[in-house]
Structures are given as structure tokens and as C-alpha cells.
Amino acid sequence: MHYIFEVTLSPGYTAEAYAEAWIRASRIIQQAPGAQGTRLHRKIGDPTRLLAIATWESKAARDAMESRLPERVLEIIAEQTPYVEITLLGEFEAPEWEVVPEP
Known part of the structure; x- marks a missing residue:
């Protein structure tokens, strides 16, 4: 499944700064x-808006992780809270297969 959300950056805060925090949290x-x-x-x-996509085996797996976020991830989220607004766009099922036309 895909967990998709939009990140809106505060004035003066850069996508690169958020991306650095995103990478730290994502590694965990x-x-x-x-x-x-x-x-x-x-x-x-629009350099102030980002699209974030997290892919999970299932909604249950993602929900399980969310219910027990490591302390370090909570700290990273807290660091970013003054600088970003996060809006959940939705949780989407991943298809069992997909057809992608060849170029």
C-alpha cells in the first residue's frame, strides 16, 4: 500500500533541510x-510543496509501525513541526500487478 501525503514548508525553510530530516527518519x-x-x-x-510517498507491504504493517514509533523518529518529527505542515492525501492499495507501456 502507498501512504501519500503533502508537505508544505514554512517561509524560509528549504526542501533540502526537510529532505535531510526525512532521510534520517526514513533510515529508522x-x-x-x-x-x-x-x-x-x-x-x-512551487518549492514550498513536497509530495511524500511511503510504500508498505500492508496497511496493517504501516499501522503497527506508527503505533510504536522509535523515540528518535518522534524527536525528528518534533524538530520539523515548526517548519512544516503535513496533510495526509490518502492510503492507496498497491496493485498486484501493473502494466507499463514500453517507450
Whole structure:
């Protein structure tokens, strides 16, 4: 499943600064059972908005991780709270298979 959210940066706070914190937290979170990677994308034409995608084996695996976040991850989130607003866009099922046309 994909957990997708938008990150809005406060004025003066950079995507690079948030990305550094994102990487620190992701390194820890990705050790949880069922974690399958994360991605962070900058919105074209708007450097204050980012799209974050976390991929999990299942919603249950993601919820289990969320219910017992390591203290260090909580600290990283607290560090970022004054500088970002995070909006959950949704939780989406990953298809069992996908068809991607060849170029």
C-alpha cells in the first residue's frame, strides 16, 4: 500500500533541510517489518510543496509501525513541526500487478 501525503514548508525553510530530516527518519522507519521504501518529490513550480510517498507491504504493517514509533523518529518529527505542515492525501492499495507501456 502507498501512504501519500503533502508537505508544505514554512517561509524560509528549504526542501533540502526537510529532505535531510526525512532521510534520517526514513533510515529508522525502513527497518520496520513491511516497509518497502519512501520517496520525496518537489512540486514543479512551487518549492514550498513536497509530495511524500511511503510504500508498505500492508496497511496493517504501516499501522503497527506508527503505533510504536522509535523515540528518535518522534524527536525528528518534533524538530520539523515548526517548519512544516503535513496533510495526509490518502492510503492507496498497491496493485498486484501493473502494466507499463514500453517507450
